[in-house]
Amino acid sequence: MTIAGIEPTPSAARPHLLGLDYSVLQQCMHCGLCLPTCPTYAATKMERHSPRGRIALARAIADGRLELTPAFGQEMYFCLGCLACMSACPAGVNYAEIFEHARAATELDQVIDTPFRRAVRWFTIKWLFMDLRRLLFLGRLLRLYQRLGLQSLLRGSGILKLLPARLRGLEAMTPTIAPKFSAELIAPVTPARGAKRYRVAMLTGCAQDLIFSEINRDTVEVLARNGCEVITPPRQSCCGSLHGHNGEWALAQQLARRHIDQFPPDQYDAIISNAGGCGSHLKHYSQLLADDPAYRERARQWDAKLKDIHEWLMAIGLQPVPAHTAPAQVVTYHESCHLCHGQKITRQPRELLRAIPNLQLVELPESNWCCGSAGIYNITQPEMANQLLERKMNHIRSTGATIVANGNSGCLLQLINGARQHGLSVRVAHPVTLLAEAYRRTGTLPEEKPQTGT
Ligand code: SF4
Numbered sequence: 001m002t003i004a005g006i007e008p009t010p011s012a013a014r015p016h017l018l019g020l021d022y023s024v025l026q027q028c029m030h031c032g033l034c035l036p037t038c039p040t041y042a043a044t045k046m047e048r049h050s051p052r053g054r055i056a057l058a059r060a061i062a063d064g065r066l067e068l069t070p071a072f073g074q075e076m077y078f079c080l081g082c083l084a085c086m087s088a089c090p091a092g093v094n095y096a097e098i099f100e101h102a103r104a105a106t107e108l109d110q111v112i113d114t115p116f117r118r119a120v121r122w123f124t125i126k127w128l129f130m131d132l133r134r135l136l137f138l139g140r141l142l143r144l145y146q147r148l149g150l151q152s153l154l155r156g157s158g159i160l161k162l163l164p165a166r167l168r169g170l171e172a173m174t175p176t177i178a179p180k181f182s183a184e185l186i187a188p189v190t191p192a193r194g195a196k197r198y199r200v201a202m203l204t205g206c207a208q209d210l211i212f213s214e215i216n217r218d219t220v221e222v223l224a225r226n227g228c229e230v231i232t233p234p235r236q237s238c239c240g241s242l243h244g245h246n247g248e249w250a251l252a253q254q255l256a257r258r259h260i261d262q263f264p265p266d267q268y269d270a271i272i273s274n275a276g277g278c279g280s281h282l283k284h285y286s287q288l289l290a291d292d293p294a295y296r297e298r299a300r301q302w303d304a305k306l307k308d309i310h311e312w313l314m315a316i317g318l319q320p321v322p323a324h325t326a327p328a329q330v331v332t333y334h335e336s337c338h339l340c341h342g343q344k345i346t347r348q349p350r351e352l353l354r355a356i357p358n359l360q361l362v363e364l365p366e367s368n369w370c371c372g373s374a375g376i377y378n379i380t381q382p383e384m385a386n387q388l389l390e391r392k393m394n395h396i397r398s399t400g401a402t403i404v405a406n407g408n409s410g411c412l413l414q415l416i417n418g419a420r421q422h423g424l425s426v427r428v429a430h431p432v433t434l435l436a437e438a439y440r441r442t443g444t445l446p447e448e449k450p451q452t453g454t
């Protein structure tokens with residue numbers, strides 16, 4: 001197959017693509033059934049921007065018929081990694097594996113490297129997110145800047161108009177830092193309310209902790225309300241999905257080992273994640289550590305214990321929310337790509353929302369179509385991300401919902417920004433927060449204490 005714009009270069013370059021199992025590439029039978037589900041192909045109608053095109057390029061490189069060029073590297077970073085193609089594929093092609101190996105090969109060969117890009121990647125991926133104390137320290141500074149009104153002052157002064165459009169866009173996306181982080185809201189051990197049925201560990205995440213720590217608190221309280229003793233160590237690490245999805249395979253392995261050491265899987269009935277993107281990565285530690293004899297077996301146990309919060313609550317039998325008189329509200333549900341395509345969890349969040357007495361769930365058109373967040377895609381590819389966001393906002397508007405529910409921190413942030421940009425008056429909330437509020441309204445969970453923070 002000839003890919004428009006990229007000429008095959010005969011080369012003995014590499015017998016394989018960084019250890020990627022060649023049979024994964026061979027599975028694609030070029031049927032094209034994935035094409036209509038691919039947002040980048042839908043936008044451009046170019047074969048190279050489709051899953052089939054990207055797989056063909058990767059195979060050509062693995063065969064040594066094509067050099068790993070800057071065009072290939074850029075192509076793999078134009079891909080959202082949304083995995084919609086995997087849900088559509090009748091042959092079961094593991095595109096996630098191809099995607100991660102292709103990005104890792106791109107980084108190893110440094111084909112799209114520039115000094116600026118290298119510096120940004122070093123500061124963020126290799127330094128900030130390798131130790132969350134650094135991230136939370138930066139978060140505290142940013143919170144102070146926001147609390148003192150300096151951000152509003154700067155925005156109101158008009159001085160930001162002097163910045164290039166790209167930087168202005170980035171500044172507008174700055175999230176509001178949570179008044180308190182998870183360690184200040186959640187005790188290391190939260191006893192089950194009533195009879196203890198399970199012992200679980202709670203992963204508080206990185207961005208989730210920084211921006212949405214109250215979702216972590218709600219998750220722990222809902223778990224306790226459902227008979228779980230919850231262990232939440234105050235000092236945790238990033239799960240490594242940022243690293244795995246951005247070509248830093250060795251760092252992702254390092255973080256996976258750190259997690260397995262901190263949360264030995266044989267000590268818990270489940271290890272809980274409440275962020276779809278993180279959960280999808282966390283469930284594949286055995287793949288990441290397949291060549292490590294010291295961790296291989298424990299990584300398999302870890303994968304089996306790792307549960308998304310919606311999946312776990314529905315599996316153990318959700319404690320019903322007593323009827324109450326709160327006003328009826330219309331809610332719609334936007335699916336995180338890595339929750340629905342990566343983890344195949346589609347039914348449970350809807351069941352959870354339907355279990356809340358005053359909510360009426362209205363289906364969102366194209367609910368499983370990417371919102372453009374895709375990890376850091378909205379920062380690296382703002383044009384395409386904004387197209388997707390606009391499409392999502394139009395669909396949300398068409399439902400008439402006053403609440404949009406979603407189970408992933410990156411999407412929550414993207415939807416909050418989208419609602420503001422598009423003048424849409426909707427509340428954006430995690431399903432577990434809506435559930436916690438319903439329990440609290442009926443007195444079956446304690447009232448939330450106001451957060452003041454430092
Ligand atoms: S991951 Fe998403 S953007 Fe990438 S090829 Fe698959 S469907 Fe297209």
Ligand code: SF4
Pocket residue numbers: 027028029030031032033034035051052055085088089090091092093
């Ligand atoms: S649907 Fe699967 S087999 Fe068909 S072209 Fe897409 S990736 Fe290949």
